[in-house]
Amino acid sequence: MKKSRLISLVIAVLLIPALIAGCGAPAQPAQPAAPAQPAQPAQPAEPAKPGEAPAEPAKPAEPAAPAAPAGEGMDPAVDADTVVIATADETPSLSTAGHNAVAGDYVNTLTHNGLFRINAELNPEPDLVAEYHTEKDDKGEDSIWIMKLHENIGFSDGTIMNADDVVATLMYAKTQQNVATYTKSVITVEKVDDLTVKITTDGPSATLLYDLSHHGNYILPKALIEADNDWNANPVGAGAYKLVEWKRGEQIEFTANEFYFNKERTPKIKNVIWRIIPEGSARTIALEAGEVDYIIELDSTSVPNLDANPAFTVMKVPTASHNWLTVNNEVVPFDDVNVRKAINSAINKEDVIEVSINGMGEVALSQTPNGMLGSTDEFADPYDVAKAKEYLAAWGGDPATIKLDMICSNDTKRRAAEVIQANLKEIGITANIVSMDLATYLSETAAGNFTGFIGGYTTNNMMSFLNGVFLSDNINASNKTRTNEPELDAMIRESFRTVDQDERGKILEAATIFLNKETPQMPLYQPWTLSAHKTNLLNTFITGSGGFWVQEWAWQ
């Protein structure tokens, strides 16, 4: 009896610390003497309300006001000359043209610059280019682009950039499979003088400036391209930072590039440490423990906790990432628009957002992303179960015969699929959830071996979105609905050739309305980009495409 009591005591002693550690609220970092309001991050757009008139498209992300009241925050993780950034994924490569990964784009943007860059409003603006204009070709079309570089642009190895480097880079990018698509419209690149290049496109190109903003076209020194440089070891570029060391799987260290050309945007924090922390909760703990200063990908479950702590600022920014349930438009009965509209109307997207991403996003009604030129909710179906039943009646078949297998490649998608499964049951459709790893999911969905899947697409302009998701040329690749509509194809191609933004906007809007009527897939949501940092880290902001500029950050 005595022995068992003692054993119980031992068990209790062992379990108490575990319970305290696991269930208690985390310790608050040192509180400032006079707390002030943290800076407000960019505000997400109001979600569209189901059943109401279509909502206005979300406004592009506004840069957040500088975070920063006096006395807020914690000490920097290392020192005032250094910022430590935690990220989930390691870049596959430091080369600009050797990958097409978001994780790689972040680091490329530190070490390299493009002729243009995407601003907070998702529009391209000149970066290395000082001025540019278009000229008419023989056919009288605006397909000749004359671009003049800034003077004295220094690469991080101390050499000066000239037109030869631009010519060599763009021709090199055309040969690299990972990024070749971003120079597709470029026919020739010629040197006019030391600072001027002439780019000829295959007709007027509305995408050229976006493409030139892509990391695949960041400018590299010609001499290193010709010398077959190892870009992972020696990623020389004209960015604000240069590589110090890449410890594989652990961290990448950068320091300010003393030859950086734009004196107005010279880095305010000299050193950047880019730490790879794959596990979401581990990233949050590292921030709370003061080991890192900024988290790029914040777990949505960590938001309430960090939001409540004035030492940290959470940024929630609407993104252009469009997520959906896709059905195979070539397979019976999903080839019938009434069936597709019935499924679309039956899904409670508010619930999907709540369950799959903890409410951190906004409802997507339109077939194209909110916030982009040409997006509209006109003719998009809101959540309406009665309407869904009407669509099924118009189809005329028995809903019990519809078999929908929803492929999901991660937990977020699985949670969304569970809500959809329950919603579809209400209109008599049986949906199954099928789990696949990412590689299998990508192959099977591209090949059309599916009835349905939860997926998404992220890009920073409407033309690329329509081209990737709906152009018939991309069936068996990124057009996974397998939409094959000549009328839509014509509109997408026309938009590529329309340089005038107002005109292009009208074409893109017409394409969106066409798609909203056809409903090739069932839009679900556009998630917010969630990031967090110590409140005394200033000038942080995130663009609608998820980009950010470390060189503008500063410690209070």
Added chain:
Amino acid sequence: MWKYIGRRILALIPVIVGVTLLVYFIMSLAPGDPVKTILGEQATPEAIESLREEMGLNDPIIVQYVRWFGKLLQGDLGLSYKSKDSVSMEIASRIPTTLKLSFSAMTIAILFAIPLGIIAAVKQNSIIDGASMFLALLGVSIPIFWLGLLLILLFSLRLGLLPSAGAQSWKSFILPGIALGFHSMASIARITRSSMLEVIRQDYTRTARAKGLPYRDVIQKHALRNALIPTVTVVGLQMGALLSGSVLTETVFSLPGIGRYMIQSISGRDIPAVLGCIVVFTLTFSVVNLIVDLLYGFIDPRIRAQYS
């Protein structure tokens, strides 16, 4: 002895061929295209086909395997599909972390497990025995990732004593070492206890005590040495558990080790990287088993006599 070692090393060759062949075929036949994973959702059909050709993925699987194995014989593990860097270099940069993690976990496990097992055996049915075995039960029952997160919450976030992530210094390996070693400690402690219990009931132990030897000497010099052979076997087997456990531990503690690299490579269908990791794991496991076999001879003169 040397002949024996030579034979064991030669036996590694068919093991490596068999394991890599099996993994190569499984990876190649599994659904999922490495090219589509590399190029992502935005890939065009032309880019996919072009990269597939460049990577030699249009060749028959056996041709691809023979090409890879030919390079392996020259000490070249090929290029990673994802990073285009040498797999040997990628693995070499990650091995030290995994070795440090495994070594610290094994050290923690052995340092605690053997005394715990001995005390539990010597004080059989006492409170100490009950508490030791309860600890061992916890060790085999608690998932590594959960224990890891608890340790981080307690020692990093609350007490601020140890780093929560990364491999910046020796301190970075204490928490992962405990998380990973706790499981092994439990297994080793349990086998040490049962082995000791068996030995201390043997006639020669009773004889030693009857001779009037101090109890401590009987345990240390007569019982422990004989009880160690099963323990050494389990320690060797635990190396395999540590390697597989390192995958989870490296993820929770953000350690840039080979376990995490292998998981990322499997997800990305990066076959050369996966095979490189498999070769390293196979070699490590085989070498550890060889060392364990040789240790038997060191511990027990009768086995040493069989080698010679």
